[in-house]
Amino acid sequence: LWRISASEFQLRTYQGQFLTCDGEGNSVYATAESPSTKETFEIERKNNNQVHIKLKNGPYLQVTIGNQLTADYPGTPGWNENSATFEMTIVANNLHGDYQLANGYGHNKAKDVLRRHRNSFITIEDFKFLYRHGINAVRIPVGWWIAFDPNPPAPFVGGALEALDNAFSWAQDYNIKCIIDLHAAPGSQNGMEHSASRDGTTGWPTSDYISQTLNIIDFLASRYATHPALLGIELLNEPSAASVPLDVLVSYYKQGYQIVRKYSPTAYVIICQRIGNADPLELYQANVGSHNIVVDLHYYNLFDTFFVNMSAVDNIQFIYKSRESQLQALNGANGPLVFIGEWVNEWNFTSGSQTDYQDFGRAQLGVYDAASFGWAYWTLKNDRKHWDFEWNIKNNYLPFGSSPSLKIFNTLTPLGLVFSWLYLRQIL
The missing domain is CATH 3.20.20.80 (Glycosidases)
Structure with a gap:
């Protein structure tokens, strides 16, 4: 998780690729070798470990039945159980450098x-x-x-x-x-x-x-x-x-x-x-x-x-x-x-x-x-x-x-x- 600002982040896989999306209605793929605007997402966090993820100035991401991330959740999701609410876990070996x-x-x-x-x-x-x-x-x-x-x-x-x-x-x-x-x-x-x-x-x-x-x-x-x-x-x-x-x-x-x-x-x-x-x-x-x-x-x-x-x-x-x-x-x-x-x-x-x-x-x-x-x-x-x-x-x-x-x-x-x-x- 690369922090850009208080609410903006870029997400990188263990293999080094970044999550990327071409815009509203498109799927999210881990294919970008370096991050830019398309690889920058906004994360909204509740008091616990629940989060919403959205495109910068765009729609929220959701998970489809086929386990694909797509940028097309209609409207604003609540914090009840839905396809646009995710869990974020901060691992024990987080860095403090x-x-x-x-x-x-x-x-x-x-x-x-x-x-x-x-x-x-x-x-x-x-x-x-x-x-x-x-x-x-x-x-x-x-x-x-x-x-x-x-x-x-x-x-x-x-x-x-x-x-x-x-x-x-x-x-x-x-x-x-x-x-x-x-x-x-x-x-x-x-x-x-x-x-x-x-x-x-x-x-x-x-x-x-x-x-x-x-x-x-x-x-x-x-x-x-x-x-x-x-x-x-x-x-x-x-x-x-x-x-x-x-x-x-x-x-x-x-x-x-x-x-x-x-x-x-x-x-x-x-x-x-x-x-x-x-x-x-x-x-x-x-x-x-x-x-x-x-x-x-x-x-x-x-x-x-x-x-x-x-x-x-x-x-x-x-x-x-x-x-x-x-x-x-x-x-x-x-x-x-x-x-x-x-x-x-x-x-x-x-x-x-x-x-x-x-x-x-x-x-x-x-x-x-x-x-x-x-x-x-x-x-x-x-x-x-x-x-x-x-x-x-x-x-x-x-x-x-x-x-x-x-x-x-x-x-x-x-x-x-x-x-x-x-x-x-x-x-x-």
Whole structure:
């Protein structure tokens, strides 16, 4: 369901075609490859899940005896049982990302919501907090529309570029380095809300979207390559193994590497592992570039049924037996550096005590400190307390001060922390 306005929508099938109708008296078919006026319908909704659907400035749709949708219901249907009253079900995995927020609020209100969010979520005080705790780098997620600020394509609103400029300025003030992470690519690289998917589908691996994405990398590299706070550029966050073929991804990474090198001979170029059923070694064998290449792995004891019934001890042993052995193998491989670009002090174990969380966090810090490039926690601030790095530190759930890594935070080893002003769950 693509929302156009408060009452206008376009309806897309799982195969990607849109419902279309040539006008009054005609049937409705799922044949349109892209939406326009003929694919735009008005939806009237009752307090419950009942709806009427009509052509824009036209008649209501009804179902015929032969199960065909036609635009010819006579008059205005009531809410009793009739051929023009439908049920609409909002599924449990509905999206709450950047696209949905900006589209749902409308431009003016979304602009105000995001302005207030950016002004309060990450501030210079946060960089002061990072500096006091020995953090020397941040990984900053951005969406593709940042390249079009201050007037990005609808429904997105401007302001992200100013926020990124502020972050670079504050980082420089506190001798903190920045990694720019393209978190949301045109068309969505994984169908999830953090990739700004419009409807849960993955459309990124097409030549047009890939070309657009390379232009965005060019914009970011040209703008920040000479900034003293830049550490590196991550070309794409969490492409889906189910939807993004390896050869397509590697080709994109190679082109992105060359674009960054056009502007900087030394900035790190970070390539993210595919999520799903993918072996990180596939990127070590890809020969993306000659130097300063980093592979980003995301380590969560979540999002997989494998972790559902694990005890606290099981989770901790998994860190030592599985994560540590993989890190050692990748560190020893003849290829890119290893970056644990996302991890969090949270799990599926629902009855964990403070001591359990401390032991789990201590295990992760001890193992991830061995990554040859470093690690980044997701995130600095979050509405879920165990995802909130600042809360974990202040409430002594993450034994950060006793971590061996603290001894090397002020070296050139780029250990760091992730934050995002575009991670919108905080304000929903």
